[in-house]
Amino acid sequence: MINKIGKITIYVNDQKEAKEFWTKKMNFVIKLEQPMGPNMTWLEVGPSEDEFTSFVIYERQLMLAQKPDANVSHPSIILSTDDIETTYNELKSKGINVGKLMIMPYGKMFNFADQDKNEYLVREDKY
Incomplete structure (x- = not known):
């Protein structure tokens, strides 16, 4: 499997x-x-x-x-970090378009966009 x-x-x-x-x-x-x-x-x-x-x-x-009928839209991707604040500040300092740092009951996260304006989510995962 x-x-x-x-x-x-x-x-x-x-x-x-x-x-x-x-x-x-x-x-x-x-x-x-x-x-x-x-x-x-x-x-x-x-x-x-x-x-x-x-x-x-x-x-x-x-x-x-x-392949003319290929789906080339952007997938939903969640990236993981164990230190959300440091990651957020580092991406922001590099001029990356980052969204608001959200603190939710189930975790901390923020989104950012790449050079083509595709959006990604970064979530703090603690194991």
């Missing part, structure tokens, strides 16, 4: 801009980057080398050229 979430594809307008956002602003590492053919690159990023799950950064127009 399935035992891990492997990869989540994020469709973007410009792969180079997305690479810059995830590696420079979010401090993610490049897990895999290799040519897939003319004008195409397979790009995976993740929070660290040790993290199994990664984002596949793929250009919307390339996917639509390959």
Whole structure:
């Protein structure tokens, strides 16, 4: 049976801009980057080398050229942190568009947008 979430594809307008956002602003590492053919690159990023799950950064127009009926809208993604205030302040200091830090009975969280205005949620998870 399935035992891990492997990869989540994020469709973007410009792969180079997305690479810059995830590696420079979010401090993610490049897990895999290799040519897939003319004008195409397979790009995976993740929070660290040790993290199994990664984002596949793929250009919307390339996917639509390959499969015109593909759903290239943005998935709902929740990222985890064990220190929400530090994470919030760090992203804000890097000029990332972050929403209000919400403190709810079930946890603390905030949203942010990437270079294409895709929204993500960051939630504090304490184990």
